[in-house]
Amino acid sequence: MQAFKLLIQYDGTRYRGWQRQTGTDQTIQGKLEAVLSRSLGVPVQIQGSGRTDAGVHALGQVASFQAETNLEADQILALCRAYLPEDIGVVWVKPASPRFHARLNATGKTYRYRVWNSDEPCIFQRRYVYSFPDPLDLTRMEQAAKLLLGRHDFLGFSADKVGKKSTVRTITAIDIHRDGPEVVFTYSGDGFLRQMVRILTGTLLEIGRGEREAQSVLQILQTGRRADAGFTVPAKGLCLMEVRYD
């Protein structure tokens, strides 16, 4: 039995998200497992560092799998490159410790959200940005972002229900900057709840547009009520940039 680690990129536009589902083969995990199983001649199940939702992209998704194979990492890489569709790419395949698990061992992640903050047409990036032309006050958004840093219960900023699983997470950095016609939000933390980055971004946009106070994020953290937070921005602006391991 050999263990492998993969770095994966994908354009999520055509897919129903990372996670394999019955009834559709349009998932990233499903496509990867199909190519790996066919290439290795044995059924392969891979673990991603986490699920990405339908329409979300990745430049730095990490996955792991174990398989009974004589193939080396570079041979597996070549087979992936030959057989994967053009919107899913494997950057590298490396041998991993048999104990390595892409989800369980992940200690940090970085997501980027791209907003097209302009009236001008957005032709070439249209699948990867959310068009929001209203004027945005970056200083206000940065004030709110500071209040979100650190360890909090982010239940109010997530699509998760109250349950057994902890909704406490630590955000280590939020960067907001202009890049030409875009406003780019970059979030780093130990992990993110379901739709958390998209709800954080929607809330920050409402603050940046002046319809909500920066301080209001404290109330959302306190009440844990989804209804107190802002809207959920569309999936297409979101990209998983990096997964960190110790």
Add this chain to the structure above:
Amino acid sequence: MQAFKLLIQYDGTRYRGWQRQTGTDQTIQGKLEAVLSRSLGVPVQIQGSGRTDAGVHALGQVASFQAETNLEADQILALCRAYLPEDIGVVWVKPASPRFHARLNATGKTYRYRVWNSDEPCIFQRRYVYSFPDPLDLTRMEQAAKLLLGRHDFLGFSADKVGKKSTVRTITAIDIHRDGPEVVFTYSGDGFLRQMVRILTGTLLEIGRGEREAQSVLQILQTGRRADAGFTVPAKGLCLMEVRYD
């Protein structure tokens, strides 16, 4: 009668090129004329600065038209933005002199050709770059590029046949540089023949890969034989960046 000038961007992937054709509505000119005619309530014919081939993109195409209308430039802009498909955008519409003609008055153009010069997957730019992973010697290509500068008969570098029209053009600059995994070719000149930028780039790539001498471009200029030049790179890497007017 009012005259207008437009700056247009498009993703050429879905289109059969700029020029209106019978039998298909999948042309940039056709889409623009349909939207303008419907918006203004009168038939509108527009002139582009030049045709772009099927699959070629534009960040800086310029077009002009005249129409009997009471609408102002900004109203026409808003109508274009409301009704054009998401892969065609109008950056601005301005009133123009009645004598302005986007093709006849053009004095210079700049095209960019993007080569993905890496084994790594190219997920997000895949519609806009040509994947050519072989090692490239930029110095060799720059030597050849220098020989192409100036006023020459570029018949050998074009898909045109010998005819009544002059195939003499002046190239004022060719820039070749690395940008991460890409090698980007930028060509400026007073005008370009049919497929000229794509054949120049294919020839330079053969030189950069070492299978052809830099000096060989002189022979192509002398003989005017298409067969002496290199291959035609695919349309998708090409983008019209700028059209200049005095």
